[in-house]
Amino acid sequence: MLRRVFPEDSRVLEIAAGSGQHAAFFAAHLPSLRSWQPSDADPDALASIAAWTEGVKSVLPPLLLDVTADDWPIASVDAIVCINLIHIAPVAACEALMRGAGRLLPVGGVLYLYGPYRVAGEHTAPSNAAFDRSLQERDPAWGVRDLDEVTRTAEAAGLRRAEVIPMPGNNLSVVFHRE
Numbered sequence: 001m002l003r004r005v006f007p008e009d010s011r012v013l014e015i016a017a018g019s020g021q022h023a024a025f026f027a028a029h030l031p032s033l034r035s036w037q038p039s040d041a042d043p044d045a046l047a048s049i050a051a052w053t054e055g056v057k058s059v060l061p062p063l064l065l066d067v068t069a070d071d072w073p074i075a076s077v078d079a080i081v082c083i084n085l086i087h088i089a090p091v092a093a094c095e096a097l098m099r100g101a102g103r104l105l106p107v108g109g110v111l112y113l114y115g116p117y118r119v120a121g122e123h124t125a126p127s128n129a130a131f132d133r134s135l136q137e138r139d140p141a142w143g144v145r146d147l148d149e150v151t152r153t154a155e156a157a158g159l160r161r162a163e164v165i166p167m168p169g170n171n172l173s174v175v176f177h178r179e
């Protein structure tokens, strides 16, 4: 998927990189990218990201980046990848992610999201409904987001939904392009 959706020579920003395992794997398997910039809002994640990505050629040192901050510590990217954030954060994080992507991406730039979604208001599997309940028990502000609502938030930030691809485990890949 990522080989196809990220143009060659892209500078990719990863938001909410967590442990850094995705950065290590994807950057190593996408040698045509110019750079992979991992980031996370949790200072403790940065050491893990640095350790996992050590020696992977195109990976830059991790950045502390909270999507809800007014300023993101990066000036220019071609593509943004964000895996498993918007359901494990308040809705404000999704809104801020879209605003930030709208600001930062050039026309035609790619925002790639991965995770579980409700579709037309309904869960796509009983396991996703159970996951949603468990998220809300942990924090009432968390929860599996509705794809149409996420799309409307993206459109308000100047992003057009280009593709929705079913993935294993009842997750979706959702690709937006900056208009």
Ligand SMILES: C[S@@+](CC[C@H](N)C(=O)[O-])C[C@H]1O[C@@H](n2cnc3c(N)ncnc32)[C@H](O)[C@@H]1O
Pocket: 015, 016, 017, 018, 019, 022, 040, 041, 042, 045, 065, 066, 067, 068, 082, 083, 084, 085, 088, 089, 093
């Ligand atoms: C469930 S983890 C996902 C990590 C990784 N992407 C994965 O799929 O394994 C959610 C991550 O989002 C980060 N996060 C939470 N709120 C954030 C925010 N406002 N801005 C950026 N990252 C945030 C957390 O620190 C955590 O690393």
